[in-house]
Amino acid sequence: MNDAILQVDDIQKYYGNKGSLTKAVDHISFQVCKGEFLGIMGASGSGKTTLLNCISTIDTVTSGHIFVDGKDITALHGSQLADFRGKKLGFIFQDFNLLDTLSAYENISLSLSIAGVKPAEIRRKVRRISEALGICEVLDKYPYQMSGGQQQRVAAARAMVTDPTMVLADEPTGALDSNSSRMLLTMLTELNERLDATILMVTHDAFSASYCRRILFIKDGKIFNELNRGADSRKDFFTKILEVVSVLGGEQNDIL
Amino acid sequence: MTSCKLIMKNVGKNIRDYLIYFLTLMISVSVFYAFNSVSDQPAFSEMGMTKTLLYDQLGILLSTLTVLIAVVLAFLIIYANLFLLKRRKKELGIYMVLGMKKGRISRIFAGETLCVGMLALVTGLCLGFMLSQGISLVALKLFAIEISKFRLVFSMGAFRKTAFCFVVIFLLVMVFNVRSVSSVQLIDLFTAGRKNEIQGRSRFLPVLLFLVSLVCILSAGAMFYKNGILPSRENRYFQTAGILLVTGTFLFFYSLSAVLVRILRANSNVYLKGLNTFLVRQISSKIRTNVFLLTIVCGLLTVTICAVSVGVSTALAMNGLSKSATPYDLNVLSNVSLDGDGSISEYLASKDADLSGYAENMEQISIYEADFTYGSLFAGQNVKLWPIDEGILESGVSVLGVADFNRALAMQGKEPVTLAENQYLLNCNYKGTFQYVEKALEDNADFVLAGIRLQRASDTVLEETCFMTSVGNNDRGTLIVPDAVAHSLTKDVNVLLVQYRPDADSDAVLQKMIPIGLDDTHGYRYAEKNMMYDMFYGLNALVSFLCCYIGLIFLLICAALLALKQLTETTDNIYRYGLLQKLGAGKKQVGRTLLSQTAIFFAAPLAVAGIYSTVLMGKAMEIVEEFMNIHISTNMIFTVVIFLTVYGSYFLATCLSCKRMVTEHQNKRMEE
Numbered sequence: 001m002n003d004a005i006l007q008v009d010d011i012q013k014y015y016g017n018k019g020s021l022t023k024a025v026d027h028i029s030f031q032v033c034k035g036e037f038l039g040i041m042g043a044s045g046s047g048k049t050t051l052l053n054c055i056s057t058i059d060t061v062t063s064g065h066i067f068v069d070g071k072d073i074t075a076l077h078g079s080q081l082a083d084f085r086g087k088k089l090g091f092i093f094q095d096f097n098l099l100d101t102l103s104a105y106e107n108i109s110l111s112l113s114i115a116g117v118k119p120a121e122i123r124r125k126v127r128r129i130s131e132a133l134g135i136c137e138v139l140d141k142y143p144y145q146m147s148g149g150q151q152q153r154v155a156a157a158r159a160m161v162t163d164p165t166m167v168l169a170d171e172p173t174g175a176l177d178s179n180s181s182r183m184l185l186t187m188l189t190e191l192n193e194r195l196d197a198t199i200l201m202v203t204h205d206a207f208s209a210s211y212c213r214r215i216l217f218i219k220d221g222k223i224f225n226e227l228n229r230g231a232d233s234r235k236d237f238f239t240k241i242l243e244v245v246s247v248l249g250g251e252q253n254d255i256l
Numbered sequence: 257m258t259s260c261k262l263i264m265k266n267v268g269k270n271i272r273d274y275l276i277y278f279l280t281l282m283i284s285v286s287v288f289y290a291f292n293s294v295s296d297q298p299a300f301s302e303m304g305m306t307k308t309l310l311y312d313q314l315g316i317l318l319s320t321l322t323v324l325i326a327v328v329l330a331f332l333i334i335y336a337n338l339f340l341l342k343r344r345k346k347e348l349g350i351y352m353v354l355g356m357k358k359g360r361i362s363r364i365f366a367g368e369t370l371c372v373g374m375l376a377l378v379t380g381l382c383l384g385f386m387l388s389q390g391i392s393l394v395a396l397k398l399f400a401i402e403i404s405k406f407r408l409v410f411s412m413g414a415f416r417k418t419a420f421c422f423v424v425i426f427l428l429v430m431v432f433n434v435r436s437v438s439s440v441q442l443i444d445l446f447t448a449g450r451k452n453e454i455q456g457r458s459r460f461l462p463v464l465l466f467l468v469s470l471v472c473i474l475s476a477g478a479m480f481y482k483n484g485i486l487p488s489r490e491n492r493y494f495q496t497a498g499i500l501l502v503t504g505t506f507l508f509f510y511s512l513s514a515v516l517v518r519i520l521r522a523n524s525n526v527y528l529k530g531l532n533t534f535l536v537r538q539i540s541s542k543i544r545t546n547v548f549l550l551t552i553v554c555g556l557l558t559v560t561i562c563a564v565s566v567g568v569s570t571a572l573a574m575n576g577l578s579k580s581a582t583p584y585d586l587n588v589l590s591n592v593s594l595d596g597d598g599s600i601s602e603y604l605a606s607k608d609a610d611l612s613g614y615a616e617n618m619e620q621i622s623i624y625e626a627d628f629t630y631g632s633l634f635a636g637q638n639v640k641l642w643p644i645d646e647g648i649l650e651s652g653v654s655v656l657g658v659a660d661f662n663r664a665l666a667m668q669g670k671e672p673v674t675l676a677e678n679q680y681l682l683n684c685n686y687k688g689t690f691q692y693v694e695k696a697l698e699d700n701a702d703f704v705l706a707g708i709r710l711q712r713a714s715d716t717v718l719e720e721t722c723f724m725t726s727v728g729n730n731d732r733g734t735l736i737v738p739d740a741v742a743h744s745l746t747k748d749v750n751v752l753l754v755q756y757r758p759d760a761d762s763d764a765v766l767q768k769m770i771p772i773g774l775d776d777t778h779g780y781r782y783a784e785k786n787m788m789y790d791m792f793y794g795l796n797a798l799v800s801f802l803c804c805y806i807g808l809i810f811l812l813i814c815a816a817l818l819a820l821k822q823l824t825e826t827t828d829n830i831y832r833y834g835l836l837q838k839l840g841a842g843k844k845q846v847g848r849t850l851l852s853q854t855a856i857f858f859a860a861p862l863a864v865a866g867i868y869s870t871v872l873m874g875k876a877m878e879i880v881e882e883f884m885n886i887h888i889s890t891n892m893i894f895t896v897v898i899f900l901t902v903y904g905s906y907f908l909a910t911c912l913s914c915k916r917m918v919t920e921h922q923n924k925r926m927e928e
Contacts, residue, residue: 058353059443079357086355097350101265111354113258158354 005165005198006032006055011064013050013221024050025061026221032166032200037192039212040202041241043248047221049170052202056089056168057081069165086115090159090167094174096151098143104154105139111162129157132195133187149180156184160191169201173208185211206245210238217244224248259360263367270340270372276823276909277336278376280816284329285380287812289418290388291805292322293411294395317802325809326421330428332813336820337369337429341436343824345444352442362434369433373426381418385410395801462514465507472504477871502551505864509550512860513540531841531849538829538849539856546821550861553814557865560810561895562873567803568894570880583668584785586611586754586765587724588772591779592747597622600752603780609768614760617667619753621660621723624745625652626705626735633733634692636699642688642881645732654734655705656683656722657742664722667753673736679713680705681736683720693717693733706744710737723751724783762786799880804898811898814861815906822857826850826914833918843919850914858907862899 013025024047032038042048053059055066057073066073068088076084090111091097098107105126112122130136133153138146146154152172159167169188173181189211191197203209211234217225225244229237271278351361389408396406479497517540520527527533543550588600595603600620604611611618631649639649661683662672673681684693694717702711722731756762762784769782833846873890881888 053443056353057442079359082352082355082357084355085353089355091353097346097353099347099350101269102262110262114354114356114360 003034004031005034007067009065011061014062023221035196037199037213039209039215041209042218046218048202048218088165090164092155092159092169092172094171096155100143108158125161129161133157167199206241210234259364266368267371276819281376282380286384286387289384289414290391292417293388293414330425358438362437365433366430369430462511466511466515469504469507472500476500506551509547513543535849554861554865556810556814558868560807561869562876563803564807564895566876567800569888569891571800572891573888583721584753585756587783588752589781590750594779615754616757617755619663621751622747623749624655624742625748626655633696645688656734657739659739661736680710681713683718684733685719686732689732811902815903819906819910822910854911
């Protein structure tokens with residue numbers, strides 16, 4: 001595939017010392033193309049969050065390389081890293097991580113002003129993304145005045161507003177009720193289809209995963225399986241995921 | 257959105273959240289300014305010579321102390337700031353994840369420091385200006401200058417000093433901030449929420465350590481009690497005792513929590529009642545985690561208690577003493593065995609110190625030494641003298657002829673006493689011996705002096721001042737006997753009593769007396785009223801002033817450290833309180849738990865420091881007594897008041913903030 005925007009090349013991440021070595025990520029390689037909605041699934045402790053942290057430059061790899069837009073991000077340092085995060089990546093966290101001194105509008109606009117976008121442009125972009133995510137009414141509110149679902153959509157808006165190469169979402173529905181989860185996932189899908197945004201989502205929840213186009217299953221730091229949705233409906237895909245999960249062992253009890 | 261706006265927003269939030277940090281900054285600035293501004297009070301320019309000298313001394317001491325205090329404050333502020341920075345790691349992480357460069361993040365944090373710092377500096381200076389007027393008034397009183405000369409002044413010198421010191425401190429804080437921002441790893445920021453608290457595992461080690469700590473502390477106490485607290489060549493135990501005390505304190509706090517838990521768990525009636533299980537565990541982990549902090553605070557508190565108590569007690573003792581006991585303007589004493597029995601005024605005139613130009617009244621009286629000692633005078637009594645007086649038991653009782661005594665009284669405008677040939681009177685105006693003299697008079701209806709039996713002429717002890725030696729050190733008991741009896745004894749000293757003319761210049765007399773007092777070949781000594789006043793008021797002022805300054809600053813530091821620690825730990829543990837409420841604990845119950853935690857956290861070091869102080873203070877007092885040659889009765893009221901206001905208000909502020917944090921958090925959760 002030539003239009004790969006993310007290429008993970010044989011990366012490893014070890015924790016601990018010689019006595020007790022933990023291989024959180026053990027020789028993983030894969031590619032993500034532009035406009036993909038990729039899910040990474042696995043039980044707790046399988047290494048999926050570590051993998052995401054390495055891709056997002058929050059953590060460093062022990063060995064191997066990660067290329068984004070053809071550039072090796074494991075070789076970046078200091079302000080190059082900051083630039084990379086600001087321009088190429090958008091983050092959505094499980095616990096939202098909004099700055100509670102700032103209103104929703106300011107939280108979204110902050111990432112643009114960090115990147116040095118002009119004020120008029122900022123207003124236009126914030127309005128566009130807020131409309132897409134249905135949060136126009138809460139823009140003047142502060143994080144603690146919003147519901148969890150609203151906060152997560154503001155966080156999603158913050159991640160998307162800079163038109164990043166990739167949006168990285170770490171268990172984005174983890175702290176939401178099922179209704180808010182469904183709403184958020186639908187919106188992510190829409191953004192993926194309409195705006196051609198590339199999304200990488202880590203989750204342990206089969207329902208959330210069923211919104212993705214492709215899923216990588218991780219076990220003990222290695223890729224265990226891969227599922228493509230193809231032409232399946234979301235429901236069929238969900239059933240297939242459950243089958244893999246039951247083979248994978250682990251959390252099928254949660255789902256039944 | 258610009259960095260500026262972000263800075264303003266963060267400052268707004270931080271001042272609300274870290275009110276205690278801001279208050280501490282502000283109070284430090286104000287105390288710093290206030291004490292440094294005292295020397296600019298114009299009323300001080302009207303002081304006498306001796307006082308000016310001491311006052312200059314105060315200036316020098318203050319500026320040395322200022323440097324020391326500035327360094328200590330710098331440490332406090334940098335520590336508190338790093339501490340608060342640690343708490344904002346997550347926020348820092350979000351900035352980094354959003355792609356903000358470290359340079360810009362540093363600028364934001366530095367900008368915040370600058371804003372908070374400048375705000376604290378300005379408000380602190382305003383507060384300090386008000387405070388300095390009060391301190392100046394107190395200082396004037398200490399130096400015994402008329403209050404009417406007091407003027408409202410803004411001290412430019414102190415302002416410059418304060419501004420300079422704090423600007424340097426804030427710059428240092430900024431440097432530290434920038435350094436810690438640029439050295440963080442992003443991955444750490446997302447795991448910063450996990451807070452490690454130390455929990456003990458071993459079962460017997462803590463008990464053992466607890467016993468060891470008690471042994472250390474007790475032996476250190478015994479050493480101090482026996483050998484005093486001044487480090488010197490003879491006192492080789494000083495270092496050992498010091499090290500033992502510090503180690504003992506450290507081990508005490510280290511093992512205290514484990515021992516506490518063991519004792520309480522043994523009693524399940526207490527342990528399982530209400531939230532006690534939670535409370536005990538919380539307190540024990542708190543003490544265990546903060547053992548270094550508690551040891552330091554305990555040490556500082558001990559210094560504070562000792563300094564303030566000694567200072568204030570000295571001041572009060574001095575004030576009480578110098579009000580009485582100076583009916584003459586000048587006394588010159590000559591030692592008969594060294595200088596021979598001659599006229600003192602003639603000797604002075606021969607030494608270019610003719611007093612006739614200054615004096616309105618002059619009398620010379622003679623003190624004789626009896627053929628028995630004070631020890632035999634007080635025989636049969638259970639005598640417990642103040643340490644500085646213990647030597648008198650071996651020295652002979654002073655004796656004064658009745659004619660000399662009456663001449664001294666006449667100078668003071670008092671009625672003379674009459675005495676038959678075989679009668680005696682006792683005079684005493686010294687608090688330390690008065691009760692024994694009184695008892696001696698009661699016991700001895702008659703006694704034999706120089707072979708003559710004397711009867712007591714009166715049942716009451718006279719309380720006159722025959723001559724002055726120094727302010728605090730007066731008549732410890734003098735026999736007044738018929739002249740014939742007195743003359744048959746050995747003459748000890750001659751005393752020249754002088755009262756000035758109203759227009760006499762006391763400084764000029766003093767100038768002439770100085771070389772005579774310094775002449776080692778003769779035994780002439782002098783006591784001048786103004787000099788004594790100035791000396792004692794000056795010394796007194798110096799000691800109490802410095803003690804209070806140091807005490808106040810140290811107390812502030814202790815209270816601020818404890819408050820900050822308690823507040824940030826409450827934030828860290830906020831989920832625990834949420835959990836408690838979910839488990840059905842009422843708001844009141846949770847509030848009580850918070851209160852007891854804060855109370856114990858504040859009280860533990862104070863209690864230990866209190867015990868240390870009682871031992872150390874006694875010893876410190878002995879040193880001051882010896883140095884000043886007066887007896888000082890310990891006065892704790894001022895210390896208690898200072899502690900109640902400073903320590904108490906920090907305690908209250910902490911309690912209220914903790915409660916607010918927990919309830920606010922709870923309300924937030926409810927809304928969701």
